[in-house]
Amino acid sequence: MSYNLQKKSLIISFMLIPLVLLLTFTYYPAARLIYLSFTSWDGYSPVKQWVGWDNYRTIFANNETFSVLLHNMAYFAGGIVQNVVAFMFAVLLNGKLKGRNVFRTTLFLPYIMNGVAVAFMFGYVFDTNNGSLNFLLERIGVEPVSWLGTPVLVNFVLAFISAWKFMGFNMVVYLGALQSLPEDVFEAARIDGAKGRQVLRYITLPGLRRIIELNLFLTVTGALEVFDLPFVLTQGGPLNASATYVQKVVETAFHYSNFGLASAMSVILMLIVVVVVSVQRMLVLGKGD
Amino acid sequence: MKTSAASLSFKYTLLLFASLIVFFPLYILFINSFKGSAEYGSTNIFTLPRSFMNFENFKLVFERAHLDEAFLNTVIVIGLSLIGNILLGTMVSYVLGRFEFKGRKLILGLYAGAVVIPAITTQVAVFSIIRTLGLFNTHFAPVLLYIGADVIQIYILLQFIRNIPYELDESAMIEGVSLFGIFYRIIVPLLTPAISTLIILKTISIYNDMYTPYLYMPAQRLGVVSTTLMKFTGNNSAEWQLISAAILVILLPTVLLYLFLQRYIFSGITSGAVK
Numbered sequence: 001m002s003y004n005l006q007k008k009s010l011i012i013s014f015m016l017i018p019l020v021l022l023l024t025f026t027y028y029p030a031a032r033l034i035y036l037s038f039t040s041w042d043g044y045s046p047v048k049q050w051v052g053w054d055n056y057r058t059i060f061a062n063n064e065t066f067s068v069l070l071h072n073m074a075y076f077a078g079g080i081v082q083n084v085v086a087f088m089f090a091v092l093l094n095g096k097l098k099g100r101n102v103f104r105t106t107l108f109l110p111y112i113m114n115g116v117a118v119a120f121m122f123g124y125v126f127d128t129n130n131g132s133l134n135f136l137l138e139r140i141g142v143e144p145v146s147w148l149g150t151p152v153l154v155n156f157v158l159a160f161i162s163a164w165k166f167m168g169f170n171m172v173v174y175l176g177a178l179q180s181l182p183e184d185v186f187e188a189a190r191i192d193g194a195k196g197r198q199v200l201r202y203i204t205l206p207g208l209r210r211i212i213e214l215n216l217f218l219t220v221t222g223a224l225e226v227f228d229l230p231f232v233l234t235q236g237g238p239l240n241a242s243a244t245y246v247q248k249v250v251e252t253a254f255h256y257s258n259f260g261l262a263s264a265m266s267v268i269l270m271l272i273v274v275v276v277v278s279v280q281r282m283l284v285l286g287k288g289d
Numbered sequence: 290m291k292t293s294a295a296s297l298s299f300k301y302t303l304l305l306f307a308s309l310i311v312f313f314p315l316y317i318l319f320i321n322s323f324k325g326s327a328e329y330g331s332t333n334i335f336t337l338p339r340s341f342m343n344f345e346n347f348k349l350v351f352e353r354a355h356l357d358e359a360f361l362n363t364v365i366v367i368g369l370s371l372i373g374n375i376l377l378g379t380m381v382s383y384v385l386g387r388f389e390f391k392g393r394k395l396i397l398g399l400y401a402g403a404v405v406i407p408a409i410t411t412q413v414a415v416f417s418i419i420r421t422l423g424l425f426n427t428h429f430a431p432v433l434l435y436i437g438a439d440v441i442q443i444y445i446l447l448q449f450i451r452n453i454p455y456e457l458d459e460s461a462m463i464e465g466v467s468l469f470g471i472f473y474r475i476i477v478p479l480l481t482p483a484i485s486t487l488i489i490l491k492t493i494s495i496y497n498d499m500y501t502p503y504l505y506m507p508a509q510r511l512g513v514v515s516t517t518l519m520k521f522t523g524n525n526s527a528e529w530q531l532i533s534a535a536i537l538v539i540l541l542p543t544v545l546l547y548l549f550l551q552r553y554i555f556s557g558i559t560s561g562a563v564k
Contacts (some may be wrong), residue, residue, distance in 0.1 A: 011467060018377045115499060117515075
């Protein structure tokens, strides 16, 4: 067989299954979601009643759907703090420091842990009556706090757990990026008498623009798509105070069998992600590139 | 840069404080997992156990939660997924990394674009596909969802393939080796470090995923570690010494994997994200 023919048959045979998988489990469901969002399908019956924009009207008429997004904001705020802390530790560990590998290993450790196990582990920390945190606080005279049972607190506590788990990942990504910055630029800056803060502002941060963008993208989508932590630890309680958007979608579909409405909510989420990512690209990449 | 003693000790204080926050919840779990139920009731959570050789809770957890079954199911799903995932991932990356053809850009774009589609919510539609295929409540449902390559994997592999000199392919062609032969005799062996990285990252991500098995294999006998822990905790919510032991048992495999193979994990994350 000529190499040209081989090339053609290889491309087709190697790409066939992967593309079928990608289209079947990512793009087809996304397209189908859009279609289902215009129906009142219950998830079972063979009939899918076309209802036009009804589902979207229902969502926009009902403030509750969007007020849930406020709960997601706690994770977003937590995610920003997490990125700042991650960046700080990356800078710290990028310098010459005894034991830096031990610290890197330690701070990354939570990222590889099973999410369900981490959720329950923190259930043990934040428990009102038996929790280790309240135990410590009582020792210094603070009344026990119902960390997971107080509506205004619960999302921030969950966001903290999430930051605990993911900070190390951001840190390692920043660290890798810092190490890939060319050494001679820093050398030149130092010779020109640039101070630490100036180096950070004019060399380090611009050099890391793409990585900061990547980490922010992960933070934003992560915050918008939080699901398992509140699902496992609080089941959305107390009184729905920790329910997140995705949890609402899943509940609407699988619990209330309203796949049409759930699909419309998913489509809106997809649009929010696309808009946020585009805005962020413009802001971060703004000049140059 | 000059580092004064003050700034150095400030740095260490920050790092030690962060490490303390990482280890604190684990430490509490650890000391309480060795306490008997009467002992747990009569001591406070910071008291050390009478003996660190009391493995009763760990035994009970394996019996009551059927953790052995959970580990077996998890291993089956991970094993099958890895074989498919690595095979397909290297095939895609070889084609995309070595050949110019119509649609190449489009395919790369499709993989990259997939990241804006929220995977959890599309399950509403994926669910009906899995049911139509008759795979609901079988190991193959999650396997099928895990084997598809994602953009990070393809990125890491493409990075490696670009670093393999094309002259190797050319000289093999001069000797008449088929393209398929080049793929599995030259490319795949040279991709071993990248493949090791991907195997570890994928193992950890499947091991830690709760949602896919929760949705697609809810049957009692098909519990994986995540779903089994959820059920066990729900049924034994008052017995924290048991739950502590269960959590530790479930954390242990990936922690060990990480401690021994962290080099591969870091290189993967760095090369996937940075370049």
